[in-house]
Amino acid sequence: MTSHTFNVDMTCGGCSKAVNAILSKLDGVSNIQIDLEKKIVKCDSTKLTAEELLTNIQKTGKKSSIVA
Amino acid sequence: MTSHTFNVDMTCGGCSKAVNAILSKLDGVSNIQIDLEKKIVKCDSTKLTAEELLTNIQKTGKKSSIVA
Numbered sequence: 001m002t003s004h005t006f007n008v009d010m011t012c013g014g015c016s017k018a019v020n021a022i023l024s025k026l027d028g029v030s031n032i033q034i035d036l037e038k039k040i041v042k043c044d045s046t047k048l049t050a051e052e053l054l055t056n057i058q059k060t061g062k063k064s065s066i067v068a
Numbered sequence: 069m070t071s072h073t074f075n076v077d078m079t080c081g082g083c084s085k086a087v088n089a090i091l092s093k094l095d096g097v098s099n100i101q102i103d104l105e106k107k108i109v110k111c112d113s114t115k116l117t118a119e120e121l122l123t124n125i126q127k128t129g130k131k132s133s134i135v136a
Contacts (some may be wrong), residue, residue, distance in 0.1 A: 001130065007084065010082065011080050011081065011082030011083075012079050012080035012082060014078065014079030014080060014081065014082075014083050014130065015079075015080065015082050016081060016084070017127055017128050017129070018083070018086070018129030019093050019129060020129075021129035022127075022129045042110065059090075059127045059128070060086055060127070060129050061085070061086030061087060061088075061089035061090045061094070061128050062086050
C-alpha cells in the first residue's frame, strides 16, 4: 500500500465531494482525506499508481497535480 | 445537431468550470451554456447522444440527470 498526496483545485464543498466520489469508486483506494482549504487530497492505494490516480482525479475537470 | 439540457448539482464557480472543461473536450459539442444558480447545463451536440453526454458529465463526480 502506498500513500499519495495531490494538489487539486477545489473551491467548495461540492468540489471536494466530487473528488471524494471519484476516488471512492476506484479499486484499492482507501483512507481518502480531503483538505478543501489547502486544496490537498490524500489517499492510500494498493493497485493504482500516483499517475493513474491523477488521471482519475483530472476527470473531475479540476486542475490537479501530484505532490507526493 | 441536437440541443440538450441537463440538471447538474453544481455549487460554485469551480464546479461549473469543471463541467465546462469536460464538455469542451468532447467531439462535436458546442454552445455550452451553464446556469450555476439553476444547476442547468445546456449544449449542442452533433455526435454524442444525451446519454453519452450525461456519462461524461457524471465523470465530474456530480449528481446529474437529463432534463431534455
